[in-house]
Structures are given as structure tokens and as C-alpha cells.
Amino acid sequence: MSQSPCALQIEGLTMQFGGLKAVSEFKLELPAGKIYGLIGPNGAGKTTVFNMLTGVYQPTLGSIQVWGQPVIGLKPFEITKKGIARTFQNIRLFKQLSVLDNVMISMDEDPSRPHHGLLPSLFRTRQAVYDEERAEVDCSELLGIFGLDHRKDDLASSLPYGDQRRLEIARAMATGAKLLLLDEPAAGMNPHETEKLMATIEKIRTQFGMTILLIEHDMKLVMGICERISVLDYGVRIAEGTPKEIQGNPRVIEAYLGKAPEQSKTPAATSINTGDLK
């Protein structure tokens, strides 16, 4: 392995839905330990990129390497075991299960943790019970990072919206993956919650060495924590660079502002508008 292994290498990634090219020739190199952003107007193809990375969609063309291993053609659950996990734009928690169970389900699948067959679970062998209890302790600890440990016995659906988004991140981390794909983690959060979330994302990066690719419309968050940003517009990557470069890029500004006026009501457009463009 090289000194700084690439968490994610994407080349020529294309997704065709009938006549619509939702993503064309997308490319990205995400080194381990970095936080990158993926932005673009509504319908630009951001979520589609995530869906291809996680095996939900089969790309029409292109190659994806996760931690140096090709993943195209694998099923979603197999890709997750290669060390990549995601959250969903429209929250998809296990609603009628407890907060703890939500995280436990992921941790059970972590390939680096011990697994037990049916019989040891049936007869509660010492080792099986021990491992189960240890997983519970680890899950509580993980929930603690997100400030959710005091609610671990509550139903996931009973959490406030912001906490549900945070639980989704915790659940993705519990898979043992070191590469996280976050699809609009701050959507629907108030500024205070967003700030808290930014701090948490920074924390999991530094404390657990997570690599993160995030989609976000909240420009304050994106510009604040992403080291580099890719911009998609109509499925095409129109820019890539540091937050500064992106803010000053005329094509990006055009993509967000140079459209029909009603586009300016999207949070993205307004925040770029108010944020310094220089």
C-alpha cells in the first residue's frame, strides 16, 4: 500500500436513465482522512452518485474503487463490507426499533467484529453473550459521541428530526466503515443544530480518522468543513477545488444564480448569494 491510500477513486462514472443522463463522466479522488463536499443545484445528480457508489444503481459506465478495491457489480451489502457506508437524504432509520438496535444492526455486520452462528446464539455460549454485551457497550459509546446515549432505549422515530439525522451517521459509522457518504446531513436543521453537527463531523474525522464525502446545500457547512468541493450541474462536474476556488468560480455562480429567478429560493443559492463570492 502507498503512504496515503485513496479512500475513493472514481473515474468516468456515468448514469443513464432512459434518455436522461443523470451523471456523466464524473471523477473524484478522495484521499484517506479528508472531508470533501459534493454540491450542485437540485436534480444535479448528487444522490445518484451516492447510489452508484453504494451499489443501489448499476452505473452505465465508469469505475469505482473503494479503499483500492473495485466495487462495481457488487451488491450494496457487499460494498458496505468494503468499508463504505452512507446516510440517506430522506431519513431511513429503522423507525420502530430502539436507537440502540439501530446501531447494533450495523455493528453486527462489521466484518472486523466476531460473528456467531445460529447455535451459539441459541444456547447463549459464553463467548456469544460476551460479544453481544461488548457490542452493546461499544454502541452506547458511539451513541455518546452523538449525544444520543441517554435515548438509546427510545424508538428511533421518537427522536427529534436533527437527532434522527445524527443517529443515521452513528449507524453508518457502526458498520466499521472508515469512509462515510453523508447525503444532506444538515437538511432541516436549524443553525444551532447545524453548528453542533459540524463540530461532530470534525470530531469523528479527527478522533476516528473517518474519511467523509458529503452532499450539502448549506453553504456555511460545506465551505466551513470541506477541504475540497466538487460541483455538479446537470450531471456534469463543472468545477473542483478548494472552497475559496469554488466560491470564486464563475461557472459555479452561473449554475446557482444564472437561472430562472425562482431558483434563488433554494437555500444553496441564497447562501452563495449572501456569502462572500470573492
Added chain:
Amino acid sequence: MTTHPLTHPQSKTGLQSLWVWIAAVAVVWIFQFFFVGYVDPYYFSIVMYSGINATLAVSLNLVNGFTGQFSMGHAGFMSVGGYVSALTTSLVVAKYPGIMGVDAGGPGIEGAILLVGALFLGGLVASLAGFLVGLPSLRLKGDYLAIVTLGFGEIIRVIVLNLNVVGGARGMANIPALTNFGWVFSVCIFTVFTIWRIVNSAHGRRFLSVREDEIAAEAMGVNTTAVKVRAFVMGAFFAGVAGGLFAHYLRYLNPQTFDFNRSFEIVIMVVLGGMGSITGSVLAALLLTVLKEALRPLQEITRLDFRMVIYSLMLIILMLNKPNGLMGTREISDVYQSFREKLRVRFGANQGSDQKGAKK
């Protein structure tokens, strides 16, 4: 990560955790040996059917309640297990009539071994059928899956109708009387034990994750395909065993025994008890079996099958008032806990406020 405070498991392990179940089985056999003879045969038959139905309901709950795959073909699996095991024992007994212990006053240890072997075989073949039916569940959801599984039950019925080796439409008679109270309830306890333990382990959480959100489960690394097939295979196994017990108790099978009404009955038990509640399924199975018998005189007087009308009415009333069934996804132990909690809050106000104060 930090070191863990755990050095030894906090919960009971191995044999330590098993004794309750072993004791339950022991009680069942004590009943079998010392008390069964004194029970009125009519009431005894209700008890036996309750045990068999509880086994069926709990095993269907694994598929419908815990994994969220709406199957309506449980009678089909029961049929497969029933016929396979009945055929096995009939053939063996025909060859070695001594097994039935006519001189000794009943089947002895050989009979027991034969029954257990035949039940196991019936369960295995049923689970093979479960595997085949589980395959469409990978592509179908909700109503579509229900229809396919319903169709499966009918296919099995039609196949049996045309199988001369098991009597075809005439039915299969003179099945050796090998089932007794002890076996029915040992199997019932074993089924509850197995499903209880599985549901409360990593394996069970996988089932639940598929029910809750298949896409999210898959994204978290759960092999949802394998989980669904496994649920069908396991559910079918226990249904097959229950079918075997049924065959060796009633001693007569015909294809009509396992028509879709039978499947409905089991589905109703699961829905009534609460999808995802094991004890709910057991309760509902007892309730409906008793109710069915209680309604029998009514049916004889009116010469109409009022049972289904009353079933349906009950379901409608229940679903209007308690859409999640009697127990929802809770177990009796949870209900007991919250009941105690309520009592404590009501009558032990001092204690309650103390605790609240301590928490804050």
C-alpha cells in the same frame, strides 16, 4: 477505543440460561405421565390443538411479524410436513408393527424415536418448500407476495389431491397414533425458545431490519436476500413439524384439511396477537382455538359456518381499536413490567418521586 468495563457476561449464559426452558419441558412431561389420563377427552383435544396452533402462529410470526414478509401459505408447509411425516411413520409401522406396542399398551421408546425422526424429516422437507417459496419473496412485496404464497398453498393441495400414495382425495387414514401431550408441548416450547432466542440476537435484528427498511438494511451490510430466505425456511420448518404432530394426533389427513382457510386462521392468530410479539401469537392461538370450539354448537344449530363471520367481526373490531393486535410488538414480560410501573406510580407515590428526584 477505551478498555471495556465488561470482563464477564452480565447475563446468564449456556445451561444457566436454559433451566427455565428445561423446567417447562419437564413440567409438560410430568403432566403427560401423571395427569393426562384424567382429562376429559374433548377438552383434551382443545388443549392439543391449542399447542399445535401456537407452534404454527409463532413460526408464521417469524416470517410475517419479524421479517415483514406477508406470507399466507403456512397451511401449505404444514401440509408438506404432515404428509411427509405421516407417510414415513406409516411405512415404518407397516414393516415393524411392534413399534406401536400393542402388547405393551402403547408405543415405547422406539415409537418416540420414530416420531421425532419423522417430525424432523417432515420439517426438513417443509423447509425445502419454504426455500422455494422464499425465492419469489426476493422480488415481490406486500400484496403480491401474499398472493403468491396463497397460490403455493393451493398448489400443494392440488398436488396432494392427485397423489395416490397418500390417498389422494380420499385422504390418508390410520396414521399411527404417536403424538401425545408431551410431544405437542415440547415442540411448542422448543419453537418459542428457538424463535425467542433468535429474535433477541444479532440474527433476529437482521430479520427486524428487513421489516423496517430493506434499503437501509442492505446499506448497513445486511444480506437481505439471505435473511428473507432464512425466515421462510425456518418458519416452514416449524410449520412442517406442527403438521406432523397434527397428523399423528388426528390420525387422518385429507387435502381439505390444509386449504386456504387454514392458512387464514394462522394469519389471523398472528395479526390478532400482534405482528412481532411471540407471546401475543401464543395467546391469540389459545384464544382462537378455544373460541372455535365454543362456537361449534352454534354452528350445529344453525347449520351455517358462523365461525368465519365471527372471526371477521372480531378482526374488524380489533383492528379498529387496536390496529397493532393485542400485544403490538411487545411481549407479556413488557406488559407486566409496565403494569408494575403503573401500580408503583399509583400506589407508591413516595418511591416514585424519590426516584425522579434522584434522576434530576
